[in-house]
Amino acid sequence: MSNSHPHKLGTAIVTGASSGIGKVYADRLAARGYDLVLVARRADRLNQIADDLEKRFSIRAEVLVADLAEPAGLSATIERISSDPSVSLLVNNAGYSILKTLAETPDDLFTNMIALNITALTALSKAALGRFQQNGSGTIVNVGSGVGFAPLSMVPIYGPTKAYVLQFTQILQQQVAGTGIRVQLVVPGAVVSEGWDVAGGASLDALDPSIVMTTEDCVDAALAGLDDGELITAPSLQDETLLRNYEAASGLLLQGMFAGKPADRYGIKR
Ligand SMILES: NC(=O)c1ccc[n+]([C@@H]2O[C@H](COP(=O)([O-])OP(=O)(O)OC[C@H]3O[C@@H](n4cnc5c(N)ncnc54)[C@H](OP(=O)(O)O)[C@@H]3O)[C@@H](O)[C@H]2O)c1
Structure with a gap:
């Protein structure tokens, strides 16, 4: 669908807009x-939010009811992005976690989570990139998680899906460098949301309240980071040098891998 009177800022597509x-x-x-396109599965909530906004x-707020873990819902959302030149911002937010051991996690649950957290985010990023390359500008915001930075045993699949989001988004940033396209990674820590009920296995109430932030604080900090031109925004990370050190260490480790011969500690002499 095309917007014949595009708003100056254009249209933002927000996935997982029904809560949190x-x-x-x-x-x-x-x-x-x-203007907005609100994507999620719960039509009643989306309609209520769209009317209110x-x-x-x-502004114009359109509802797109889609299950992004299913091919039909994903295709409809890709089509919505690709066919509308007014689309200027994609917030790839829809996602969920499972707080269970691998043995406790049913196969259909982790395949569904991977379909949403990884496949849908990748496909929608690709569609938005194509749209923005035609427009010469646009912004992609990918919502990762602090648990993407390091292995945490309570999230054996969710953590790795967010590690994917981290590396995938950083690679997109390399690919759009020097163009009018921006890609931001947002890595929340613990945020109050219904996501904790969906996750199962841990209660938000059981967490020390001092480590949990509100959704409002999380998004306001994320948007402040976007306005400042940050590539990675960690809304609740007080000590920014931890992030800089992580980036520097992972870059050095990657470089160190390409030495062409076994490391001296293995004692292999030719
Ligand atoms: N809360 C935290 O502590 C925290 C921390 C770090 C990162 N995050 C990330 O933040 C993002 C948002 O989570 P949240 O905490 O705000 O949780 P939330 O309140 O449960 O929101 C998740 C959203 O995703 C949508 N969604 C779920 N499955 C979907 C599907 N198959 N297709 C389309 N939409 C779907 C849900 O809507 P419907 O159910 O209506 O489809 C909902 O709008 C996620 O990517 C999450 O991993 C959260």
Whole structure:
């Protein structure tokens, strides 16, 4: 569908806009003046949110009911991005976690989570990239997680899906460098949301409240980071040097791998 009177800021597509972080993104982007396409499975919630945002901010908010873990829902969302030149921002937020051991996790559950957290995010990023390359500009925001930085045994598959989001987004950033296209990675820590109920295996109530932030704080910090031109925004990370050290160490480790011969410690002499 094309928008014959595109708003100056264009249209933002927010996945997982029916609750939590995505719902706050929708609110904040509407307040900035973006028209919206709100994507998730729960039509009733999306319609309510769209009506509210249209009334409060005089923007257009369209609802796209889609299961992004299923081919039909993913295709419909790809098509929505690809066919509308007014699309200027994609927030790849839809995702969920499972807080169980691998043995306890049913196969259909982890394949579904991988389909959403990895496959859908990748396919939608690709569609948005194609759209933005035609437009000469645009922004992709990928929502990862702090657990993507290091292995944590309570999230044996969720953590690696977010490690994928981290590396995939960093590679996209390399590929769009010097163009009018921006790609931001947002890595929340622990945020109050329904996601904790969906995850199973851990209760938000059991966490020390001092380590959990609100969805509003998370999204407001993420948008402040976007405005500042940050590539990686860690809303709750106080000591930014930890992130810089991580980036530097992973880059050095990658370089160190390409030496062409066994390391001296293995004692292999030719
Ligand atoms: N909360 C945290 O502590 C935390 C920390 C780090 C990262 N994150 C990340 O933040 C993102 C948002 O999570 P949240 O905490 O805001 O959780 P949430 O409140 O449960 O929101 C998840 C959103 O994703 C949508 N969704 C789930 N499955 C979907 C599917 N198959 N197709 C389309 N939409 C789907 C849900 O809507 P429907 O159910 O209506 O489809 C909902 O709108 C996720 O990527 C999560 O991994 C959260």
